[in-house]
Amino acid sequence: MATKGPRIVVFEVGGVIDLGAKELKISEPYLTIAGQTAPSPGITFIRGGIDVATHDVVVQHIRVRVGDAGLPKKSGFDCDAMGTSGAAHDVIFDHNTVTWATDENMSASGQRFEGSDPDRWRQMASHRVTFSNNIIAEGLTFATHAKIEHSKGSLIHDNANDILIVNNLYAHNYERNPLLKGGVRAAMINNLIYDPGQRAVHYNLMAEEWGDKAWQVGKLTLVGTVLRAGISTPANLAMVELGGYGDLELYMKDNIAVDQIGRPIPFTGRYTTSPAKIITMKEPPLWPPYVTPMPVEKVQQYVLHNAGARPWDRDYNDVRLIADVAEGRGYIIASQDELHGYPVQKPTARPFNPDDWNLNDMTPKNPAALDSGSKAKGT
Numbered sequence: 306m307a308t309k310g311p312r313i314v315v316f317e318v319g320g321v322i323d324l325g326a327k328e329l330k331i332s333e334p335y336l337t338i339a340g341q342t343a344p345s346p347g348i349t350f351i352r353g354g355i356d357v358a359t360h361d362v363v364v365q366h367i368r369v370r371v372g373d374a375g376l377p378k379k380s381g382f383d384c385d386a387m388g389t390s391g392a393a394h395d396v397i398f399d400h401n402t403v404t405w406a407t408d409e410n411m412s413a414s415g416q417r418f419e420g421s422d423p424d425r426w427r428q429m430a431s432h433r434v435t436f437s438n439n440i441i442a443e444g445l446t447f448a449t450h451a452k453i454e455h456s457k458g459s460l461i462h463d464n465a466n467d468i469l470i471v472n473n474l475y476a477h478n479y480e481r482n483p484l485l486k487g488g489v490r491a492a493m494i495n496n497l498i499y500d501p502g503q504r505a506v507h508y509n510l511m512a513e514e515w516g517d518k519a520w521q522v523g524k525l526t527l528v529g530t531v532l533r534a535g536i537s538t539p540a541n542l543a544m545v546e547l548g549g550y551g552d553l554e555l556y557m558k559d560n561i562a563v564d565q566i567g568r569p570i571p572f573t574g575r576y577t578t579s580p581a582k583i584i585t586m587k588e589p590p591l592w593p594p595y596v597t598p599m600p601v602e603k604v605q606q607y608v609l610h611n612a613g614a615r616p617w618d619r620d621y622n623d624v625r626l627i628a629d630v631a632e633g634r635g636y637i638i639a640s641q642d643e644l645h646g647y648p649v650q651k652p653t654a655r656p657f658n659p660d661d662w663n664l665n666d667m668t669p670k671n672p673a674a675l676d677s678g679s680k681a682k683g684t
Contacts, residue, residue: 389431542570
């Protein structure tokens, strides 16, 4: 992933790629990874993750199932499934499945305070990053992370900005569905959050980490999102919770938050006794161009039908997960072995034909280009 120049990664093989408890780092810009070109069953990475540390990158239709790699608990294997680092920008993670991470499943990270002023901090943190149509699920709790409990969906790190989170499924993550840290500027639109643990969406500027730096006000637009409690969800939960010390400007519209039998739960709450406050906004503090939200009543059906890698050719784990969300089943897990362990798939091969694809956006010119093997059984 260090090759220079504009390039498209296509696949003539399908199956499982074992990263051996290492990280696949993308360090050169102008890259598209097109998992949709792979023969069925597509590409699944295990025992590792993908880190984007550059700009102008698109990652589509890839599955990453990190797992504990057979390592001891608290051994320090702290691995995101997919995310950004440094000053990464103009990055799109679209239609991927990320599960079983020992750190976050999908994150936007970077340096917190690179430079002498807030504008520079924001420039040097991850920015202009989009998470769209992904399955972000089943972070492992009590596994190999050095802090032990670490079932986390997404961390949007301090001062990350222009973050768009749209049409994703968050399921069975104890916290961080997502967590927005100090000074983050983000928009969440038309997501489905199912069975969170003690936190769904939360904002937290931690004064202990900011030292003498001037606290920045967070900004969140939350529109057309569904929160459904599940088996792992405690009774005392709000859709958006405020922790730490910094204020959050929050705009909410057309959201649904319910418990396991459809009773409303609060839209906002707090887990801090500091003076920090949620500032209710009458207009969105930020709004992504070219995004038109669907009505919240349509979100569950749309997300369950479209989210994740290769929705026309889902693997067993995605079929299982989607069925569990639809039926209100499943729970937060500590190891992939609580299910059935890492996927085992027979390698496949099929020549790539560039004439079948629109190379400007890697959409197929005809449906046959999207290879689909024998379908996994449904419910």
